[in-house]
Amino acid sequence: MAFELPKLPYSYDALEPYIDARTMEIHYSKHHAGYVNNLNSALEKHPELKNKNVEDLLKDLDNIPNDIRTSVRNNGGGHYNHSIFWTIMGPKVEEKPFGKLAEKIDKTFGSFKNFKEEFSKAAVSRFGSGWAWLVTDDFGNMSIISTPNQDNPIFFGLKPILGLDVWEHAYYLKYQNRRIEYIEAWWNVVNWKEVENRFEKLA
Ligand SMILES: [Fe+2]
Incomplete structure (x- = not known):
């Protein structure tokens, strides 16, 4: 199954004024989407890897075929990192950990x-x-x-x-x-x- 862009858990303007809506829109819909698309394209060449989740791919980069290893590292990493990033931000948050x-x-x-x-x-x-x-x-x-x-x-x-x-x-x-x-x-x-x-x- 192809990787998909996860849903953003809030609107583009939800983090204003700290992070502006235009930045959020481009960051999510262009940059993150680009990593997902490029990761899927790379995996087209090695369909046997398609059933793995992105964490498994990244934990085992040494065993990713040479011709797509850099692409999986950069685009799989980009997909994974941004998927974390959206969730650890939000509007109306606590001031500090508890x-x-x-x-x-x-x-x-x-x-x-x-x-x-x-x-x-x-x-x-x-x-x-x-x-x-x-x-x-x-x-x-x-x-x-x-x-x-x-x-x-x-x-x-x-x-x-x-x-x-x-x-x-x-x-x-x-x-x-x-x-x-x-x-x-x-x-x-x-x-x-x-x-x-x-x-x-x-x-
Ligand atoms: Fe980014």
Whole structure:
């Protein structure tokens, strides 16, 4: 079965004024849709892979046939990353995490404020296009990493709890080159309820 663009869980203007409607529309309907289409085209050449889900493909890149490996990495990664990204944002969100996630963040980073600073630093200093992530490993250790392009922590056996897209396509229309302003604004739309759900499910 071909991969499909998941439904956006809110309208294009739902994250205004922090993320503008035009950016959301292009980001979702052009960029994310493009990754899905390109992934499906790549898999046409190897229909035996079509029954796998995108996580299985990405966790096992070494065994993806050479002629489509880069395309699966970039477009499968793009599809997977954006599918996470839409859900961990939302309108009318909590200001900060709560429950077990809040405890773990405090324990790991000292405070929520420190965590935000470290995460923002990873996001702003990612050279070129990529993502910043809050991840846990198999032992329950939490850390912040960043990845280039559309790479995802699952490539390295890590579990993505929270991810921030710092490709220019995510912010350039509203913020131009001011990535740091986009990052500061983005904290206002993080859907901590969903991040907490991911943490409890994955950690
Ligand atoms: Fe993106």
